[in-house]
Amino acid sequence: MSFDPESLSYNEAGLIPVIAQDAHTHQVLMMAWMNAEAVARTLDTGRVTYWSRSRQSFWIKGESSGHVQELVDFRIDCDGDCLLVLVDQTGPACHTNRQSCFYTAIRDGEPVELMKPMED
Template sequence: MPFDPATLKYDAAGLVPCVAQDAVSGEVLMVAWMNAAAVARTLETGRVTYWSRSRAAFWVKGETSGHHQRLVELRVDCDRDCLLALVEQEGPACHTNRRSCFYTAVRAGEEVILSEPMA
């Protein structure tokens, strides 16, 4: 059955969240937003493309930083309102220069930094 991005359930702004996960390690790298065109571009090019809400423009991961995400597989959740992109990540995924955007844990009511920026 062919996949049609129009079958996803987008929010009022026409967006769907996408979780990027390392295809080998399973590490959750980041969460960003896609519209139907970004989903289609990602599938066409194999380069993960998001929709930047702040810039109101497409954002190809790594286009300016060089830290590209190559799509290995795109998965759709059971409600069709969230995506999971299994990726090969080159360099850090986070704009803070960390491997993952999820570098802060809350332990016993305190924030704990789990990783420092990559050199």
């Protein structure tokens, strides 16, 4: 029996949240969205494919930037309404040129920048 992407619980827009995590360092890299077709494409190709809500189109991570995410493991949470993709990340994951989109912490009520943009 093979996995059916339609078996997941999508929101009213037909999307499911996805957390990308570095498979080796375990650093949380980013959060994005997939629809059933993006799930299928990711599993079929091994290249992580998201759904861009702003562009209303598929977005293969690294297609234009070269900052590719190769799928290592694909996990579904207990309710089937959130995904975790463990990836081999090439270059920064964030569009700000940082390794992770989660580069700001709130400490003592103030935002603190945890990482600078990576060198090109």
